[in-house]
Amino acid sequence: xxxxxxxxxxxxxxxxxxxxxxxxxxxxxxxxxxxxxxxxxxxxxxxxxxxxxxxxxxxxxxxxxxxxxxxxxxxxxxxxxxxxxxxxxxxxxxxxxxxxxxxxxxxxxxxxx
Amino acid sequence: xxxxxxxxxxxxxxxxxxxxxxxxxxxxxxxxxxxxxxxxxxxxxxxxxxxxxxxxxxxxxxxxxxxxxxxxxxxxxxxxxxxxxxxxxxxxxxxxxxxxxxxxxxxxxxxxxxxx
Numbered sequence: 001x002x003x004x005x006x007x008x009x010x011x012x013x014x015x016x017x018x019x020x021x022x023x024x025x026x027x028x029x030x031x032x033x034x035x036x037x038x039x040x041x042x043x044x045x046x047x048x049x050x051x052x053x054x055x056x057x058x059x060x061x062x063x064x065x066x067x068x069x070x071x072x073x074x075x076x077x078x079x080x081x082x083x084x085x086x087x088x089x090x091x092x093x094x095x096x097x098x099x100x101x102x103x104x105x106x107x108x109x110x111x112x113x
Numbered sequence: 114x115x116x117x118x119x120x121x122x123x124x125x126x127x128x129x130x131x132x133x134x135x136x137x138x139x140x141x142x143x144x145x146x147x148x149x150x151x152x153x154x155x156x157x158x159x160x161x162x163x164x165x166x167x168x169x170x171x172x173x174x175x176x177x178x179x180x181x182x183x184x185x186x187x188x189x190x191x192x193x194x195x196x197x198x199x200x201x202x203x204x205x206x207x208x209x210x211x212x213x214x215x216x217x218x219x220x221x222x223x224x225x226x227x228x229x
Contacts, residue, residue: 045220105155105156106155
């Protein structure tokens with residue numbers, strides 16, 4: 001069975017700092033990769049996704065993520081965070097054979113103004 | 114509808130009572146998930162339906178929890194003899210397995226359950 005590991009449970013940054021949230025998965029087959037975000041009081045929504053092609057994907061609000069197949073990783077990055085990025089971030093991996101997605105435990109990001 | 118619809122949005126129930134939570138997925142989505150999210154916690158997988166295949170029930174925490182999906186569309190999550198530890202937000206999500214946005218999961222707003 002596949003699993004998803006998010007290494008940081010809680011990250012605290014000041015505005016304008018750079019962000020990198022780690023995500024590793026354990027599955028040897030073909031996968032689709034996702035980052036979802038949950039802003040305070042809102043429901044989960046898609047931030048960005050990787051299906052195929054360029055392993056560096058761009059998402060909304062200046063976020064990007066890089067798929068490194070050899071490392072089974074899909075880390076989320078943003079060069080300069082804003083207070084409004086305060087949220088919980090979830091990495092997810094979809095097994096394209098079984099169709100089922102698995103989520104990591106989430107990382108809470110707090111950005112101090 | 115345009116998105117995943119869940120009802121009720123809020124439910125307060127007495128300990129020991131049964132509750133039913135409903136999910137109406139996006140039309141055409143063959144995959145449906147139930148998750149639970151407790152305060153300050155991550156997503157806890159409960160159950161996964163995919164088409165006509167047998168559901169993956171591996172996340173159900175006890176036999177008090179059950180779910181069904183009728184006609185490959187609407188799903189109901191039932192919690193029998195509710196306990197205070199069942200208090201959480203119950204999230205439903207759906208996805209299309211094939212197509213340009215295949216496997217992207219769309220979440221509902223959740224059903225907030227409080228057991229008193």
